[in-house]
Amino acid sequence: MFAYILKRLIYAIPIALSVTVVSFVLVYLAPGDPLNAIAPADAPEEVIQALKSAYGLDKPVPVQYGLWLMRAVQGDLGLSIASGREVTAEVLSAVSNTLLLAGMAAAIGVVLGCILGALAGYRHGTWIDKAATALSVVGVSIPHYWLGLVLTILFSIWLPWFPAMGAGPGGSGEWLWDLEHLRYLVLPALTLSVIPMGIITRTVRALVADMLGQEFVTALRARGLSGGAVFRHVAKNTAPTVLAVAGLQIGYLMGGSILVETVFAWPGTGFLLNTAIFQRDIPLLQGTILVLCMFFVVLNLLVDILQPLIDPRMGRS
Amino acid sequence: MSAPLVSIQDLTVQFHGARRASALNQVSLELGQGEVLGLLGESGSGKSVTLRTLLRLHPERHTRTAGRIRVDGQDVLALRGRELDRYRGGTVSMVFQEPGLAFDPVYTIGQQISEAVRVHEGVDQATAAARALAMLERVQIPQARRRFDAYPHELSGGMRQRAMIALALACKPKLLLADEPTTALDATVQIQILLLLRELQRETGMSVIFVTHDIGAAVEVADRIAVMYAGRIVEQGPVGQLVHQPCHPYTRGLLAATVGHEHRGRPLEAIPGSPPDLAALPPGCSFAPRCSHASERCHRDIPPLEQQGARTLACWHPVRLLGEAA
């Protein structure tokens, strides 16, 4: 088991390195000059040069990358061009907000998805199955900025139950675990949860339906196990796959929340990415992309390590 | 004679799901306490369906079942909920053909046997585990302690089938159903498993119905043999009588198509043709289209299952042997 974890960790290193290269280089492929955002269009050449050397933009790209990487591993992602604040601090605060949103959305999505999927799998071919399948297709294919707007109109404007903007009263201060703050989380989390809900529903439905047709489930019934006990066996057999899919969903939500965060002015990474792109804030953009990608790498690693702990067939050999 | 342990009357099973089929047609069968019945017949003749119906394992939504099944005084087709759970594994249990597919892959062998014991006897975890271990030893699994904590995929096929038998017998069933318990194993292991089953049967005095394609194995283990064709029992009787003096043309064909010492040196005969489509059975005897003795009546009327001494037979023109003709 220890050797397995070590192997996974070593495999993760080249992936992480390529992620840093991609997040660094990607930004250079985008059109536009970062200095346009801070220097006036008619700025004299000396000013431009001074700014370039201040941000290290005058050096060759590989050197820039090396310097950037050196500082990045020490936790220094430079200063934001637009705000002048530390990128690391900005990204971390945004990441915690996004994690909160994505985590909540994934929790709602996974719980609902498992319930719907199990129902559909058990009632394969009935109207319950068809309804759950239809719901999951809608969940996956509905544009969620649109759903966000609809929910805002319904539950924020017509029925003023939940606030539609920000992550707390008075804009975006510290997050607190109280009712007041949670009210701000409801609409964006619900909006974001329909995708994992749809995907988990489909996954669980297919797994459960397949599992129920297998000989060992018949054998469990033949032993006199009750429906509930058989369900426990089915659940334990489906858990590793559901866990893997759910883990990836949290990852996708981290990146996929950009539109929802924009709709609800949620101060997360999506919102930050949006700001960074429009302001051509290269350090902020690179830092945000890097952290998001690293998050993916770590999440995959966690799923890889957790799966064999649940599934004995993968762990022991 | 006391009341039989198992009594099946006019059992009819039809599937009307994606595939339609009349899998069993008016099957009647009796089995006494401690008796071993071998069920023979070509592939698709309904042997597995008979066993699964005895445990009510077919999905109710797509299965129509008629007739009566009584096992140990219980009306099996009327069992519901907890009663059915107690009956399955408690009164009747089953050894499956593929032990590799019949265990839950993510629980250890020991966990699965103890779980069954706990469910049926309401004992605590430690008692159940002790019983499970004792069962593994009883089916002669070497290093039972270690095998107890093994996952199914960590055992060889023969070991898995022994574990399956341990599981099936853990709650002292009165009837054991074994659906081709040795088909998935290699030849030497097959014999060991058969001998083990016979030994355990003698020790516990339980009744056994086992399905096999191996007539040699049936002769070795069974007291009686029932031959099925297209969802019907066509002939049934004590092993010696049935094997040496088969009356139904199909039984004769089946025996002639098997390699056995009494046939050595003669060419192997296969039964011409193939079994009928179960979705559209012929009106008369379903074997008639393949039978060389068939008359017009065979194609028109279904022959009833009639008692003749120790044997029952469903045939209009049974093969009379020289000694019996008088």
Ligand SMILES: Nc1ncnc2c1ncn2[C@@H]1O[C@H](COP(=O)(O)OP(=O)(O)OP(=O)(O)O)[C@@H](O)[C@H]1O
């Ligand atoms: N769930 C089901 N739905 C539809 N048809 C079925 C179902 N189960 C079995 N059948 C059909 O019932 C018939 C009898 O099948 P059964 O499995 O009892 O045959 P068998 O005698 O056990 O054959 P084998 O020797 O190959 O195991 C087959 O034609 C099979 O296709």
Ligand SMILES: [Mg+2]
């Ligand atoms: Mg079969």
